[in-house]
Amino acid sequence: MNDESPVHFSPSFSADSRAVFHFGEFTLHCGTREATRHGELIRLERRAFDLLAYLLHQEGRVVTKGELLEKVWFNHFVCDSVIAQCIMKVRKALGDDGQTARVIKTVHRVGYRVGLPVKREGARPEQSVEAGTEGTEAGPQVIWLPTEPPADQESLSWVKTGLLPVAAHVLRSQGISVFQLDPAAPEAAEHPVASGTVRLDAGSTRGEAAGIVTSRLRLDNDVYRFDWQLQLASEEFMGTAQGGSPVELALQAAGEIAPLLRC
Template sequence: MLYRFGQCSVDTSRLELWRAGQRVALEPQVLAVLIHLIENRDRVVSRDELLRHVWGDRIVSDSALSVRVRMARAAVGDDGSAQSVIRTVQRTGYRFVADVEASGSIALGHDLREAHADATEAAHLPLPSEPSIVVLPFQPIGDPSQAGILAQGMTTDVTTGIGRSGALFVIARGTAAQFGGEHDVHDIGRKLGVRYAVRGSVLAAGRRLRISVALTEVESRRELWSERYDEQVDDAMQVQQRIADLLVGSLQVAVERAEQKRSLLLPSANLDAWTAYHRGAAFMFRFRPDECAHAERFFRRSIELDPLAPRAYAGLSFVHYQRVYMGMSHDRDEDALRARDLALQGVAADAFDPMAHWALGRASLLRGEFEASIQELRRATALNPSYAGAHYTLGWVYMLKGERAQADECLELARRLSPFDPLIFAMHIVGALNFALGGRTGEGAALAASAILHPNAHLHVFFAAAVVYALDGQRERARALMGRVRAIAPGYELADFLRVMQFRSPGDLDQLRRAFADLQARAA
């Protein structure tokens, strides 16, 4: 069928869009969205219907559809403001509103063969710009009854966990099951249109269990990350869930790092909303003014390209949060307000995005609204139980409140979920303070020593470590770190630390004051 509207024509047999006499190159998913809207132009097509039509049983976020609609509009000379071709019906879906002339397809003879060749080639899906992944069936080894059940359970739990993260397209388990056994990952990637593949195995021998897993970049067949977990099985379901949560947390960080590296290799002019977000995320946790400026630029670019990109709003919220936290702000109150408002925009764009709720939790913490912060952070961890950053921030709030056991539980879980997290130094220093203020000064000093070695450790981390060392009686190390703090910020005082670390326990505040007084006396 050939559809003509304005300066455009769409030939469904050739799978082609032409505009003003020129063929327009489109990703298959964008063309599928456009054709489905044209063919159903007599009604509003719901977002759910479009998601099912284009992605089938693949689990994708709403923002993926928004990106495809935006690209379809751009291809036909429309945009989100004019909406002269594709109109958004709020809270419902989209409708094709341009006048259309339909006729039989012009593809005849050898053109039909070309169309058939196009359709055959389309069976090998191009890699999308967004992160995409398939969890291949875990392979059982050893006792077939126990290992087989655990392998199926691990495959399900890891697939579900990644899907809940909201950060990745994940192929549904039923589709992935067709690729059990030995298959070349590059071929799997072409057939499913994914960039990453997870392979795993489950070895069961009596009560001993070993789960091995690896993450592979399908295009290059390069293994990006691998891990092995050895467990004693008392409660198989509990062990399965715990390891699945750990796996998902580590996989998310590994994919994020790979996507950031990929985005840094692309020319700035070629960035789309997803790659612009990842370019910004590469600078997000470095806590320096120039890095903040880089992150802000790319997050704003991502939002320009996709106004419904929740993670770009969350990232931009964190930029403003960071400026207040690190004393880089020209107007502290304004930046704190911007951090909250941008996080709220992220939640409005996608209420099911865990990172948007994490950003709102941090913005609330910045404003001293502890209960609101806890509520948002718990929402983030409910949406994604493997979200280490949200568990860590929740532990931080509990530490500031003086609730030791709850803080320790959250911080320990965060460190286990993401041992190579970009914020691991922050997890360590907050844990160090929680230990030291609770009387476990030796354990606190050990975590502090790890925190200050991280390349992204900053002024507040060095000061907190100095306090922890002072509480542990390591006065020379404490003095050396205080000297490092004063070299960076000559006028730094306890009040500067307490402005961003809003301790609520009077007992904790007394300990901090005594430790700082001891540092001051020895420095004199």
């Protein structure tokens, strides 16, 4: 397949085509399709530009390969190696070494994320509460609230929303649908559990959720601690995982939460 074939973004992404992103010494202008480093233009092929733009729109969230295939390649028949090659083109254009990449990070077995703090100009488009489209409506559903990042650790601010796709990857593989609420929504602030279910907001068409997950990440002497809590209608479960990678801890937590939701 020609890597420069037309790109068809989802409506929520294309509607924000005039956004401007600043990340490190780089700036990306979606409206004019220009990327600069210290004000100097950087040449990016069309698909590479679209891939970088999509990752920047996620502002540090881990994006799975499946999501990239859907949103950037529009589910055309391409393999994982095509994504990897496009990532290499972006890194090369930005002068980002793949072994010690700081702009685009590879999250092993999951996908990619932007590794630099992202500052955005322009209003954000309205976001769906759904974290992904995979999974089955017949199985249990859970709301995963943003992870609380370590205080005074700007470099770890990405975990607030960046760990959700990692956890969802595990849960959906076991038939559990995962959703994320807007942190500003009343449901997110109050963590409501009543009458056996957690109800999504009135605008949602996704029905009811069996529970809600809250979590926080701490860093102590280069060791990460991931605390999670699953709140059901009549009981609560808590757990802690420790290690050297937030992503691996989120994977571990999701593996522990899944059987509790399927009981």
